[in-house]
Amino acid sequence: MGVVTPGFQGRARSGNPRLPPGQYLEEGFPVLSAGPTPRVRTETWEFTVTTESGEKHTWNWAELMALPSEKPTVDIHCVTQWSKLDTRWRGVPVDTLVGGLGTEADYVMVHSYGGYTTNLPLADLLDGQAWIAYEYGGKPLTPEHGGPARLLVPHLYFWKSAKWVRGLELKIRDEPGFWENVGYHDYGDPWREQRYQGD
Amino acid sequence: MARTAVSGRLAWRVARLAGFRDETPTARTLVFDVPGWPGHLAGQHVDVRLTAADGYRAQRSYSLSAPAEGDRVELTVQRVAGGEVSEHLTGPYAVGDPVEIRGPIGGWFAWRPTDPAPVLLVAGGSGIVPLMAMIRARRAAGVRTPFKLVYSLRTPAELYYADELRAPVAGVDVTYVYTRELPEGRPGLPKRIDVATLNTAGWPAEFGASCFVCGPTGFVETVADILVALGHDPHRIRTERFGPSRD
16 A cells, blocks of 8 residues: 555545546646747648658648548546546547558657657557547637647547647657656556656 | 656655755745655656555655755645645644655756756746756756846745845846735835846847746746747747646
8 A cells, every 4th residue: 555644634535437546636727848839820830640661641721620520528637647527629530640541650759849749659549549639628729738739649648649739750669759758658558657667 | 868867667765754844834845855865857856645544645746946965855845725735745744754755757847057058947936946956956066057047926925945045146146026015115016027027137048048937837838938039949948837726
């Protein structure tokens, strides 16, 4: 059980089965990012998928908007211990953008405006598990929450859901992204509490 | 960036309270003994885990407020109303009581004494904590890197580390911005940090300063936007934010 801190009670036990270990419920929507918020205009926005052979597929904003979208309602889990339930998004499934490509890559490096990167397995972006999201709560996604578009991968800790996303680089080998380079986990499963390397 | 900031598995270590200092009526610096502590960089944080008698656990992240001295580690905790962890740590938590700590975490929002660039620190409220660790690390390393601190707080009573910050240090310029209530005798009106504040109290953009901004989300958004507008390289602006209910 670990070390008991004498007198510590804690708040009422929620027992909520939707809360992963070590998480608490958050009603607001805190922001976590490493630097200034990039202001990305939809007029110049582009999203590029690069395969392991260097083949590039690019969409501009109008092209993204023209693709069929979905409206997932999902629970999100931040590594800083808050979780938020039933968040409502709209976006294009990553399957739509990556599905038709011939690739043998097993990994993805996600790139963002502002220079942020994060790595994860390609399989975690497919089969309806991830979206390029551009609406939150029925409104356009604001810059501080990653607008105009962010990756949404709700089954992993939320730093994997890169804000201000501008592309996916398909890779044969896994390499650490921005937070992963300073000690955060390469995979980041909240249900296994994979917060840091070695968890 | 080399993967050196955190190596191997981050183990939970038992930490015992060795002493404390009250910074304000609602903020307390906790000094822990953490046997085997591997050391840390100024700006890094730790996770603190508390376990109740029935096995219930709660953990939160807190910034380290000073360089390590051997196995001695310091945090400053702001009490948050209804915060299950912060209310315990700033209240009944007593000298000798154990908690578990793991870290250090985060090699991005960190200042290294070997970095010769001038430094601008901008603190909002309890966001001063990791920035104070940088000021203390500068002194501990005996370097003369020029520092400027802009510290925004609501009232004079909320000032952390008051005695230490009031003692002048060559090469560390401190500017206070009060948003609700000024100290007695200080002319002017309360205000928020604005372009003029950072233009006057910060470094010219061409100096290539390392900027560290820490505070509530809205504060950090505003300050980082101003620094970008003043011409600072966005990649040299490092931010750490805390959300509405993070305790």
